[in-house]
Amino acid sequence: MNKKAMYTKVSERHEPTTHKIKNCCCAFISGGTLAVLAQLVFVMFNENLGMPKDESVSAVVILVIAITALFTGLGVYDKAAKICGAGLFIPISGFANALTSCALESKNEGLIFGIGSNMFKLAGSVITYGIVSAYILGFVRYFIGV
């Protein structure tokens, strides 16, 4: 083994410990709490306000997106996300934050070349592969006839 390769291997022992278990626990608790809250709101919309089931689901999703966008703008979301991690990233709140943060970041470059073209910089992949996988699964379902 040459000197460079040996030293490169030496570098591994300087890596700090990652807090994987702590992060998993934080994500589990925060993501779970978010889901329970959303479920409560869903029940409220569905049973107390008499909304149909599918409309209630959409209303809850819109509400989560709106709150995330607001908190991103207020500069609170990224602080919460540092602690919660995947708990906030995996639900629709992560997607809403990706859109809002990109839009905020490019607001100084104007409406067209700034917000308009940069808004989907991060969330674009989600949409692209969401549509692609929907197509593939759609074809699979059509031909197999599930």
Place this chain on the structure above:
Amino acid sequence: MNVKFNNVYVQSSATSVGPMEAAGPLKNKFDQTYPDLYCGETSFEKAEQQMIKDACDIALRKKELTPKDIALSIGGDLMNQLGSSIYGMRHLDTAFIGMYGACATSSLVIGQGALWVEKLNKPVLCFTSSHNAVAEKQFRYPNEYGVQKKETTTFTVTGAGAIVLGNEKSEIQVRSFTVGSIVDWNFKNVNDMGKAMAPAAYETILSHFEKRNQSAKDYDLIVSGDLSSVGFSFLCDLLIKNDVEIDNKFFDCGMMIYDIHKQEVFAGGSGCACSMCVSIAHVFELIKKQQLKRVLVVATGALLSPILVQQKDSIPCIAHAIEYVGGNI
């Protein structure tokens, strides 16, 4: 490559920094501090330009100079096309050179400035800047994007530093400049640039000692630019393996500008302004007080291109060293 200077002195210097730096261990040592990242401007990019203007303005005023007395200004930053340096200096009517060496720009502009001072025998203004939000926007994610950052990530310093070099004798002499070569040990993790930069610092330090026929014993202090805790420990490991006596003389600017245990800066500070502001606010003060006689500042830079890294290429790095000597030697 090493160049020795006979007649280059630091005439004056100044720093302008943001809120996190002003709350760090070097607080009260900066010339100007701002309570937020906007510095009274409408965008982060304009804020960085404002800090450059402040640092240059204060440095010139300290020595009672006007832009007309300056033969040349040399500067650089992290923004694409050196936006902050060029836009920040466009109203100053002097000859201008923009340089890019990532976070190693600070030593690069000082070394280049010293070369011009030897040639012209006139004052030269050297400055660098970096801004946390500008660098995040360009190299990483949007500022409000909520992600858990890795422990090895560095935190870009918000600030600007300016130094006026000249041939009038002063307490701080710029004695030599070692230009580093591009070092690539095939590290690919953009969230751990300290580790990628450590080999560059290591090679520049050894080359400096060899060319100058010196060893670590000749120095009172040797600081690396922005290796952060991970890269710095790796550098120390490499140096020990080569029988360099570390002796408590080696430090890292990225760990001096912030309190990495109390402030939320992950592995430490980085950016062009990191080594520049620590040199001016801390190292120069100690040389002036005659607590340090000979100091080596090894600014380190990760010369990565975001596009090439996305194409699975590695992170080439560079380090440039400036040797300062207390004027009384």
